[in-house]
Amino acid sequence: MHRAPGGRGPFPPQETTLVKALACERPTDRGRPLARLSVFDVCQAAWRQGCGMSYATVWRRLHEDALRPWFYRPWLFPRDPDLLTKAGPVLELYHGRWQGQPLGLRDVVLSADELTQLQALSRSHPHVPPGPGKPGCYEFEYERHGTLCYLAFLDVISGRVYGETAAQNGIEPFDAAMAHCLQQERYRDAERVFLIVDNGCAHHPRTSPERIRAQHPHVTLVHLPVHASWLNQVELYFSILKRKALHPADFPDTEALKARIMRFQCRYNEAPQPFRWNYTRQDLAAHVQRLQERGWLPGGKSLEN
DSSP states (O other): OOOOGGGOOOOOHHHHHHHHHHHTSOTTGGGOOOSSOOHHHHHHHHHHTTOOOOHHHHHHHHHHTTOOTTOOOOOOOOOOTTHHHHHHHHHHHHTTEETTEEOOTTEEEEEEEEEEEEEEEEESSOOBOOBTTBOOBOOSOEEEEEEEEEEEEEETTTOOEEEEEESSOSHHHHHHHHHHHHTSHHHHTOSEEEEEEOSOGGGOTTTHHHHHHHHOTTEEEEEOOTTOGGGOTHHHHHHHHIIIIISSOOOSSHHHHHHHHHHHHHHHHHSOOOOOOOOOHHHHHHHHHHHHHHTOSGGGOOSOO
16 A cells, blocks of 8 residues: 555555445445435445545545446336337337338438426516526426427428427327328328337327328338337427426416427427437347346346347
């Protein structure tokens, strides 16, 4: 063990190992009533076992291996036993192929979904704009003025978006919005339209294929696996819309909310850019294999078939 710069005493490697092991424990281990660990929680556990590291030293040791036990993010466990089978065609469409063949010039790929329960909230006091070293502030209290549903269709190839609002979600609003979208010049002459959707009530895999095929014979519905909205590219557009146009919310009524959404859609379409989707079917297959090796598959079923 070499003495550290500045005359600080060295710490045995066992103490560094102890600190990192404590940081990797579950918060509830040792009977603790905690949901997550802080640096100080790790320090206290280490001090009780005779470790002499200071708070700053413990933080540096955790930083060496990028250990952040206080940081959590939501994660949805894959539940669909046919994950790879259903997701494969979607990933191939994102890379310009269908059933092993390149898409034609008159083929269209649309990613569709609904953004439901958009609330028209008016704040009790005006926003405070940001200043030097200070973030902008918005009033906590608000009044409710109703909700809207935004139905959007993202052209995966061009990056353009067609969308419209409705009072609520359902089969009729979705079918109407899809019909209006397909009447656009870009899609009237399309030979094939591949429509990527989730398993919502308006486009449930048991009922929607036959219904939509009867209305639009050139449309092929491609359903996502269960709990796999991250595969739907229109969700990326929804994220941009919410961050740039809808939050913080301050709308006197639903008409103002609708106007903001449609104006943002027009602004977005002025310079559309398709998303650079790098995740491939091979990447998903490797992920599925890792889940299989860990025994984390639903019901023990294989996702390869």
